[in-house]
Amino acid sequence: MIELECGAWSATVATHGGGLVALRQHGRDVVVPQDGDGSHPAYSGAVLAPWPNRLEDGVYTFEGVTYEVPINEPEAATALHGLVHDIAWTVAAATPESVRLTVEVPRSAGFPFTVRLDLDYVLSSGGLNVALTATNAGDVAAPYGCGFHPYLVLDDGDETPLWIPAESYLETTPVRHLPLRRKEVAGSPYDFGSTRPLGSTVLDYAYTDLRRDETGEVVVRVGGTEVRCGPGVLWLQAYTPEGRGSLAVEPCSSPANAFRSGHDLVVLQPGSRHVLTWTIRRP
Incomplete structure (x- = not known):
């Protein structure tokens, strides 16, 4: 594991899976820590590529x-969260405040494409x-999508104020x-377009048609924590886990099942790149 420090902030990054193990400010957990050994309970902190969330029947x-x-x-x-969350990544560069990890998505009969990932914390x-860059290092086009799975600690449990600037969400099948x-967010139980407490709302939905601020970023606020998402983020999956002490806010390039639906599927041509960026901030 890699330990990073800068002022009041510290972070731990796993070389197995490339995920975010821990993030603290003044010694206080900002995200739910995971063990860093690749088990990723509930995929806490995991990197999701070359597809995020579920792929129906794995086909x-x-x-x-x-x-x-x-x-x-x-x-x-379903095939869940891609192919890189439980394999070893290589440390390409490191300083006390930063690390770059790299990995090639494992090639197989089910994914016979050459996609290299470079991940900067x-x-x-x-x-x-955080920035994830995917490069098609092969000679044929490749399907691609990505995301991240941080669980943000709720400052005040269910009373934590939540703001998600989105116009739409995806209704899903049971089970x-x-x-x-x-569907339109407005008027639904999942409308957090105006700040209000999370309350008893149960979330496991992908938000889209995201509203961006003057900098071009999508800003989600969970209590005193901001998740700021760059242009590569077109979807935000929000999920309330058992125990409700945290909220997963997942910046994604595409929704679940994009390999089948084609919705915001990235097609990486040979030599082309896709970049997804996001930031966690607190005052």
Whole structure:
């Protein structure tokens, strides 16, 4: 594991899986820490690539060819969160405040594409900045999507104020949690377009049609914590886990099942790149 420090901030990053193990300000947990050994309870801190969230039946068709990847969520018969959250990444560069990790997505019959990932974690006086760059190092186009899975500690439990600037969310099927249709947030129980306490709301939904501020970023506020998302973030998955002491706010390039639906699927041409950036800040 890699330890980073900058002023009041400290972070721990796992070389196994590349995930965020811990993030603290003045010694206080900002995200729920995980053990860093690759077990990722509830995928806490995990890196999600080359697809985020669920892939129905582990089967997809790309450019006329059908592929099948292993199912790792048997109760829903889905392939969950991609192929890199439980493999070793390489440390390409490191300073006391930053680390760059790199990995090639494992090639297989189900994903026979050459996609390299470069992941930068940088601590500053303002918080943690994260950038994931995917490069198609092969000679054929590749399907791609990505996301991250931090669980933000709730300052005041269910009374923690929440703000998610989104116009739409995806309704999902029961049990399998696969997308059904896009619905308006306004008037729904999942409308946090005006700041209000999380309350008893149960969330496991992907938000989209995100509103950006004058800097071009999407800013989600969970109590005193901000998640600021750059242009590569088109979706935000919000999830209330058991125990309700935290809220997963997941910056994603695409929703669940994008390999099948094509919704915001990134098609990486040979030599092309995709960049997703996000930041966690606190005053």
